[in-house]
Amino acid sequence: MKNIYIIGVGLIGGSLAIDIKKKYPEVVIHGISRKDTTLDEALALNLIDKKATLDDIVNADLVIISIPVDATVKLLPSILDKIPDTGLVVDAGSTKADICKVVENHPKRRNFLAMHPIAGTEHSGPSAAIPDLFVGKTNIVCEVEKTTFKLQEKALELFKSIGMRIRYMNPEAHDKHIAYVSHLSHISSFMLGKTVIEKEKNERDIFDMAGSGFASTVRLAKSSPEMWTPIFKQNKQNVIETLEEYITNLTHFKDLMKGDDFDAIFNEMKETNHIKDILNGIV
Structure with a gap:
């Protein structure tokens, strides 16, 4: 994976950026946010390498969505519309049923992996991002069978490499x-x-x-x-x-x-x- 786009560079998205960059320094991490000041802060903190927009997702190998779950439900279908056939979209939401439901019939459903890395603090924003947040933490993956095997394999290896344990569960459970x-x-x-x-x-x-x-x-x-x-x-x-x-x-x-x-x-x-x-x- 060369180009990773993170939508929402706060505690979770920013901490993922830190750990991925530490493990894979050659990766270019692009930040997307509705607030330009958030991206400026993320750049200043070296969480991301470049600013980006949703239209740039056509160049993504991996898109990580780390925004409130209601915004994820609204944006996810259009994000999948833009992702190339070789790219994968994952989300980090704390709920899974509604998120999985909204793309169950999407023509690129195979390019989406629903997950929930169970880690965090009470803080928010780019400045809340910390290294090694996910070491030893569980990453719940839902409906893995609906994701293209080669794409999910690469993503799961990435998340395992930064210290996560993977567990599989259906969205309702x-x-x-x-x-x-x-x-x-x-x-x-x-x-x-x-x-x-x-x-x-x-x-x-x-x-x-x-x-x-x-x-x-x-x-x-x-x-x-x-x-x-x-x-x-x-x-x-x-x-x-x-x-x-x-x-x-x-x-x-x-x-x-x-x-x-x-x-x-x-x-x-x-x-x-x-x-x-x-x-x-x-x-």
């Missing part, structure tokens, strides 16, 4: 599972931050009393609403299901508190400690 392990945690963080801000009108009290536990729990509340609102919209039914289960557990915990049943509370927390064994080596 991906969206259901990611609602639990990612989307719910972001909602919890946003709502905890909202609860504290509304309750503690004197912000100084928050800053003085906040410890590392609070800081780590609300870290995700600093994430971009522009990115996360479309994710929640596209994955609405799965997110509602996870919220209902979460609220049930919170209500149960509150009822135990009201009943002074602290033995049961201890047992609930003790059983939940098992999560550390499941996540060992992941976080």
Whole structure:
């Protein structure tokens, strides 16, 4: 792959650019953004080699789409219209069903690979890009059988070379599972931050009393609403299901508190400690 075009040179797109360039210095990375200032910043940070437009995609070996998922759904068909027969388009969206659906009958569906590299931070924009973000991280690939084998083989080798583990899943299963392990945690963080801000009108009290536990729990509340609102919209039914289960557990915990049943509370927390064994080596 010689010419790689990245649409959306922020945290994910920029971090991919860093790692790909480090592994393959001969690759020319082109940046595409609706904001010219974003591309100027990406150039200044050496994330990209050149600015480009959507019309330049006719020259692409690989196009990486890393923009909000609603924008991906709108743009993806026209991007596939432009991609040459020898080129591949991949996306990095946190939802997959709607994205796969919009191109299921596209004549160049074989030139698209749906994926979700599960990595990131709460920061956004070109300055948020960091090296080695994807080392040891899982890259979920959906509907791999619908992508031309030679094209997917090259792309998957590229992503493996920068440290990703590849796992295959259908779009519906991906969206259901990611609602639990990612989307719910972001909602919890946003709502905890909202609860504290509304309750503690004197912000100084928050800053003085906040410890590392609070800081780590609300870290995700600093994430971009522009990115996360479309994710929640596209994955609405799965997110509602996870919220209902979460609220049930919170209500149960509150009822135990009201009943002074602290033995049961201890047992609930003790059983939940098992999560550390499941996540060992992941976080």
